[in-house]
Structures are given as structure tokens and as C-alpha cells.
Amino acid sequence: MNIPFLKTDALPFCKGCGHDLIAKNTTKALEKLGFNPLDVIMVTDIGCHGIIDKCLNTHTIHGLHGRSSALGAGVTFGTEEPGKKVIVFIGDGGSTIGLQHLMEASRLNLNMTVVVHDNFLYGMTGGQTSGLTPHGFNTTTSREGNPFSGYDICALAHTAGASYVSRVMGIGDISDKLAVAFSTRGFSLVEVLEICPSYGMKLNPRRKLSEIAQSAGKEMGEWLNNRKPFIAHQGRKTDNLLEKVNPIAPSFKSYLKKTTSMILSGSAGEGVQLAASILAKAAMRSGLSITQKGSYPVTVGVGFSTAELNLSPEEVHFHGIAVPDMAVITSSDGLAHNKQRIAKMQGGYLFIDQSLEVPPTGAEVIRHDFRGMGARNASIFSVFFMALKTGIISTECLFLTIEAEGMGEKLPVAKIKEALVK
Numbered sequence: 001m002n003i004p005f006l007k008t009d010a011l012p013f014c015k016g017c018g019h020d021l022i023a024k025n026t027t028k029a030l031e032k033l034g035f036n037p038l039d040v041i042m043v044t045d046i047g048c049h050g051i052i053d054k055c056l057n058t059h060t061i062h063g064l065h066g067r068s069s070a071l072g073a074g075v076t077f078g079t080e081e082p083g084k085k086v087i088v089f090i091g092d093g094g095s096t097i098g099l100q101h102l103m104e105a106s107r108l109n110l111n112m113t114v115v116v117h118d119n120f121l122y123g124m125t126g127g128q129t130s131g132l133t134p135h136g137f138n139t140t141t142s143r144e145g146n147p148f149s150g151y152d153i154c155a156l157a158h159t160a161g162a163s164y165v166s167r168v169m170g171i172g173d174i175s176d177k178l179a180v181a182f183s184t185r186g187f188s189l190v191e192v193l194e195i196c197p198s199y200g201m202k203l204n205p206r207r208k209l210s211e212i213a214q215s216a217g218k219e220m221g222e223w224l225n226n227r228k229p230f231i232a233h234q235g236r237k238t239d240n241l242l243e244k245v246n247p248i249a250p251s252f253k254s255y256l257k258k259t260t261s262m263i264l265s266g267s268a269g270e271g272v273q274l275a276a277s278i279l280a281k282a283a284m285r286s287g288l289s290i291t292q293k294g295s296y297p298v299t300v301g302v303g304f305s306t307a308e309l310n311l312s313p314e315e316v317h318f319h320g321i322a323v324p325d326m327a328v329i330t331s332s333d334g335l336a337h338n339k340q341r342i343a344k345m346q347g348g349y350l351f352i353d354q355s356l357e358v359p360p361t362g363a364e365v366i367r368h369d370f371r372g373m374g375a376r377n378a379s380i381f382s383v384f385f386m387a388l389k390t391g392i393i394s395t396e397c398l399f400l401t402i403e404a405e406g407m408g409e410k411l412p413v414a415k416i417k418e419a420l421v422k
């Protein structure tokens, strides 16, 4: 069965928008070249053009503003096989926000196509001047006309080394011109000129696209470099990172009946993330599913260190926690970072070092001298203490996990055992 590229002909753009023409001519070109929708990976950027995603039967990825060429480059590295096509849609705004990404993809001559939807302004955000806005063109941020000239994106991509670059008017049937780019081996870029009816036409009444292009010196044409494309794999099979991970076989039982979320928090350098990963691996050893997420300031050596864990007898398909079922706090940094979430707890447990002031909370509070084990060991000790009090994981399983991870020398196993029986 032939699957159409577009799910609908009624595309979600303003009436008369050139994005409609580009989307339809792109699909027409791909059909002419005999592509199947699932052989095509469309990477879109922030901007009106990007709302095409939902209308496509191809693979789609939506990038951050200006980053879709870098995203497309990443996809190209991982999809370097015959019969697949990576196409990036980007606006004039996005292409100049992410200019370096475009230049790198051109310089490496990656096997992908970028279609620049150049309507001379930022359409989605309100008609502001972009890096491709021609001199004298009116935008909402340059009402008297842009005092600067725009970049020549085609010249930049060509001189950076792209195999194929072209500039076309977004009028009529441009599918053959797009097809040339799509069938190029190596990097290709097509700049399609258009005017946004909602901002560009209103702010520049009576100006025609051809006149704007001419006065901006944007000549239509093709520019070629006779270069081989960069082949990422060169016959090498992609490494599967998971192959290097040792599976943990369940050998303990857990009595946990429902998903339980937990915050473990203390100070940087006090082993919070290590304690969380010991707990996570012990949970796996007990047959539970788990997610672990670390959060700390960019200055990783100071301030709080928080680990968020979800433990469950079922598969867990999310990470992060709004309000935890349990919080284990071992320092004032950790308390300050989680005070608001602790205040929202309506039940569950708050394990907190006895040196800290107990914050308002609906959780049952259990105070203990975690820091008495030494600041660097407070977090791992708090995990054992919490496990002993709640029965969520057996302490035996935690000790075994420490041994299995080769941490027996580093962590104060004997001191923890002694403290637990007191």
C-alpha cells in the first residue's frame, strides 16, 4: 500500500503562506524520487514551518530554535545507509541563530538537505528582523526598513563546502529543484524565498517578491562543489552502548506494591549521587524498576546535590518528581533545595539529619544523626537507615550491591553495620 507523505492537504499555515508551497513541493519531490515516507526523517525547527510535523507520515523530530541542522547532522551520522533521507526544515531566523551548525554540516559535507524557508523575518514570534532580512525590508522591529543587509546563506554554505546549494523563488512548482537537492550525495541547501502574508506583506505593501530579491542582491541559481560526502560509519557497525552495561539479575525480593518516589538530598561532595546509584542497583537486584535523576548546580563542587528516584514493581516510564513519597535529607543545602516539595508532602516519610530544623510538612518525620557518620558518609548511611525503617529494600541487598560494585573499600561498611544495630 502506498502511504501518502501528507496526512492532509489542509495545512495549518495562514492563507497564502509560502510554507504551504514548500511542504507540498517537498512531498511531491520525494514522491518523484520514489521515497517511502518511512525512509525520510524530517527534522524541523522552531517557527511556523515546524507545525508541519503533525501533518507528515514521515519520521519527524522537532528541534530547539536554530538547532535543527545540528540535530539533522546527528541523525545523519546515525542513519548513513542507502535509501534513507534526512531533510531539515528551518526558517531564516533559525538558520542564522544556528549558523555555525549549518556551516559545519556544509564543511563536513554531510549527507543531508536543509530547506531554508526564507520569508525575511521571524513569522511565529511576531515579524521581527532576522539575520536574512534584506536591507530596507520592514519588520516589526525595523519599521523604517532594516538598516543592515542580510547574510547570503547560499554563499556561506557554498564556500563552506556544500555539494549543492540553490536559491529559488517560492512560486509555482519547485519540486524538480527540490528533487535535485534531495538526490545530491553530500550536503545540499535550498533557500526558498517567500513573503509572510501576515507580517511581511502588511509591513511592505506593494512590494513584490522578485523586486525584494533583486534589490537584496539575492540572485536565483545553483552553486556546486565537486566533493565526496562525509561517510560517518565507513562500514563500521555502530557500538551499542548497552552492550557494555552488566545486567543485574534479581536475587532478592521486594515487598514494594506500588511506585514510590524518593528524594535523596545533601551537599556536593558528600556522595549523594553514589548513594542513590547504590540504592538504584539494589532496587534492580530486588526485581524493581527504577529511574534515577541527578540535579545539582552548574558549579558541581558546591551547593546542593539531589537525586530523584522512582522505584516500582511495574515498568516506570518517567523520571523526576513533583512531590515525593519519601525525602531523605542529610544537609542544610539539601533541605534548602527541597523545602517547597517537602512542604507539599501530605504523607509518607521525611528522614532528616538531627542537626537540621524540621520544615513544615505533612510527612511523618524521622530524625537521626546521619552526619555523625562523617559528612562524606552521611548520604550512604541515610539510605541504609531509610531501608531498615521502611523495609523498601533489604539492607543485606544494599551491602551486597556495594560489594558487587567494588565499593567495599571506599564506603564504611563495618561502621554502617555497627550503627544499624544500635
Ligand code: SF4
Pocket (backbone or CB within 6 Å): 012, 013, 014, 015, 016, 017, 018, 019, 048, 119, 123, 124, 196, 197, 198, 199
Ligand atoms: S505568520 Fe507568516 S510565516 Fe507564519 S504561518 Fe502565517 S503567513 Fe506563514
